[in-house]
Amino acid sequence: MAEPPGAAGGPGSSETSEPTAGRVVVLDVVGLQPEHVSADRTPELDAALEEVIPSEPAFPALTVPAQTTLATGRSPAEHGDVSSGEYDRERDAAAFWERDRGGRDRIWETAREAGLTTGALFFQHLIGTDADVAVTPSPIEDEDNNMLEMNCWTNPDGLYDDLRAEYGHFPLHNYWGPTANEESSRWILSAASEAVERFDPDLLWVYVPHLDYAGLRHGPGPELEAELPVVDELVGGFLATLRGDDRWDETAVAVVGEYGFHGVDTPVLPNVALREAGLLETESADGGSAGSTEVDLPGSDAFAMVDHQVAHVYADGDAVEEARELLASLDGVDVVLDGGGSGGPDKAAYGVDHPNAGDLVLVAEPSAWFAYYWWTDRAEAPPYAAEMDIHAKPGFDPCELFLGEEGLVSLDPSKVGGSHGRTDPGTYPAFGLGGPAVSGVELGEGTGSEGAVDARAIAPTIAALLGVADAVDAEVPPLVGDETEGSRG
Template sequence: MTDAGRAVVLDVIGLEREHVDAGLAPNIAELVPEPARADLGMPFPAVTLPAQSTLATGQSPAAHGDVANGEYDRETDSVALWERDRENRNRLWETASEAGLTTGVFCFQHLIGTSADVALTPSPIEDEENTILEMNCWTNPDEFYDELEADYGHFPLHTYWGPGANETSSEWILNAARESVERYDPDLLWVYVPHLDYAGLAHGPSSDELAEAIGVVDELVGEFLDSLRGDDRWDETAVHVASEYGFHDVDTPVYPNRALREAGLLQVRDDGEGGEEVDLESSTAFAMVDHQVTHVYADEGAVEAAREALSGLEGVEHVLGESGKEEWGVAHPNAGDLVLVAEPSAWFQYYWWRDDADAPFYARDMDIHAKPGFDPCELFFGDEGLVSLDATKVGGSHGRGDVDGFYGVGGPAADASIPDTVDARAVAPTLADRLGVDVDTDFEHDPL
């Protein structure tokens, strides 16, 4: 590829090559001609945080350690989603920033503390019960969010996730990214565009809702591209459009924690408000669910009992032990003792109760911090609370890694063609090669 003075990455989550080829996204199709379109192969598991870390580092989950959206702490018997610190991990924008380039990144996970020159991630001010007291975003530089809020209002968190999720959040993020170009002129700009994810999860890839959402996001991307075309650096710009995964249509929710409870391996306790909370300290096995993937953490003597309890569940295609984790690329200390892979039409829900009257207090609320597993039911309003407990409503899922995302490159500084299929681990080193910086990756590759 030709060297580019500026690289822009648009992570249009849920976009697939067939959507572009079929004309559902005309602005993206105009930017990325057919020889420059590819299927993007994502290493297992194809869920948000592992996929983002792979794209931004050039490493597989077994190397970078993000094997799920959640993280289980064996020492404290605690689980948390979305809360891992950056620690000493460098992603491409941090590497490029340290090399003297100006970098920007918007709404990727684990951005707080990044050294990117301009960065933004939602960070509402909450009380001890995780109740939002005030909307806020963490930004570099500090005053950037106040300036954005003055021009565009507060970040619309209620449209970023939950029953009210829609394109408003994508529009706000792209407006903020456009402001970053005008104010800070980054050499590398990486932008997460979220809202296709909502239609894909709620309604599935075969739905009219997803097709309509593709058209909406394409219009927003088109407006952002028009702003880039009008600035002084367009002639030296290459725009990379990437998507972390595609979706399966699903109709079978699977409940591994119920099976572990029935086998006497998972224990519960009173949550203090009339419901049942999982008692991780007293349990000998627990399943941290994540779309079509589940990590099962078990005491040393309980692994085989957990395997026996889970192997026969309808909707479970694979139960991976040590050799299976090696084969599937998740052999890392953060992974479960067992890893479950769902059948294409199935997905995993965290519930351990049978009667909804026994659900913990947070189950009917939008509380991503309290729930020890990813909950797509948060996309549906409930009859007795904000969030539905009817898992059969969920129409789409992902994680198996067998539905490719999309990758394409366009703009004046892009070459005319790329390989038909691109390994997601090649994205970061290709961008690094353009920008003249080095990244450590865990596979042999040539820049695209």
């Protein structure tokens, strides 16, 4: 696996300069890679972007770590988002997707503090942002996580009511789960067009999830290829909205891909191994059938919080070495990272040396991924295992993309065809830049490997285009500088 960018390069410095663009729109087309952008595959994106280059993501290449790095210019070792989940060591509890904004200052928050109008749509952990326009799903649920009514948290208050009146409820079941498809991207891009018309933001970041579903279900291949013209058409419709307003001549369009996919055929079950070794304990699951179990986190000596091709193992001090030897021997485990005391690879070298990280961090082989299961007998599965319940599961579950045999979602990990988390050059995502405001502007060299731009350079580059480069405290300098020409319209 390529050495992550967090391990190389030094901090860059930048100063406020004359802006190149009056408006920057970032399309976060998750799963998009440079080779996907061409006149025959994606003509709208190809025509919109002057330059498309690979971006080397920070390790781990997972949703929340990748997004926070892209939007802050910092590595996970600095910003602390080491997974899409969190493990609370004080409470011995694992939770996915439950953070709000917290102390994060992403580019739309820092640019707003610098005097710009900003917006972000469907980025993770938006609740609490002070961006001028923001939309993120926040369904109203009962105490058992059953949805009572679809809703979105927004800035300003009441915006979701207006969007619902125009476009209907946000199609949450097309955003994740067995029926996830392009309709979620369609709704989000419609909301983005509405945001441009109503709020005229100087910076707008839009998450477009569509390709992720094909990538996770099938991996790279014909199924993902078939979805490229679909997402391209949706993006093209949004770009037509931008071209039709009076700020088009001062607009820059940036496209980021977050990560690419490995084809996988080997699910790895670290919690089964820990349980069989007596390091992980279980207890009877509340509300489950006879024999149904739940992991007893306080009573366990070690537990693996899994997220695609990366697993964070939280272990009691006297169990770390036993867990390391056990898990390193599993088929599908490529690397075991620690604090540097074993003489092997350490977390610091991978840019993930943060207190939020596990005592051990497992990296899967390219064709493998980690499943959260601690059982092999389905009778022991907890009641939420066959349900679409992303908050109850103490690990990421891509099986939720497949209809189940016994419940809503599948319990067959062999169905999963794609995964991510490693930072291999063949899976580098795209970074593209276009629009009239950057016509003729050349991107400087990034500090990533294989000719790629370091993902940490993207936030400062966007800030530099807007003339607020000093607002982003990034670890590397922007790809454009004072020599770029242009001014705000």
